[in-house]
Amino acid sequence: MLNAITVLLVFQLAGEVLARGLGLPLPGPVLGMALLLLALILRGGPGPGLQNTANGLLGHLSLLFVPAGTGIMLHADRLASEWPALLAALVLSTLAALAVSALVLSALQRRKRSRP
Known part of the structure; x- marks a missing residue:
């Protein structure tokens, strides 16, 4: 699980670096997600570790909206x-x-x- 989270964070970091370095009007995480998609297409899909970690994150996705909801209430x-x-x-x-x-x-x- 730690390896899979590291992969996700590395792609997010790569997206941030590219977006800021090239001055793109695109959020870094979105660019990182596109890079991850490209890598997964070239690789032939996610491995079992990445797939299990992604499913675990999706299972708890509602928790990720708590900070946004708090910001809205502020x-x-x-x-x-x-x-x-x-x-x-x-x-x-x-x-x-x-x-x-x-x-x-x-x-x-x-x-x-x-x-x-």
Whole structure:
């Protein structure tokens, strides 16, 4: 388990270094996750240790939201004053995500049908 957590943290660190070093407008952990995905694709998938550790982390994922929830509660007065803009952003981003997902699915289905 320790090796798998080390692998996850090394990829997160690599993402942070690349994002900050190259001045990319992308969070380091997201870039690290993309690098991990690329490494896993090249490797042929995760090993049993990494898979068990990832499943353990996913099983306790709700605990990782506690700090975010606490931060939201610390800024409740700001949320109360800016709720219309937040609501609009939430609704528009949800609709945009649904539209992009539908377009990608449609394109993939057309591509699948055109293959012999």
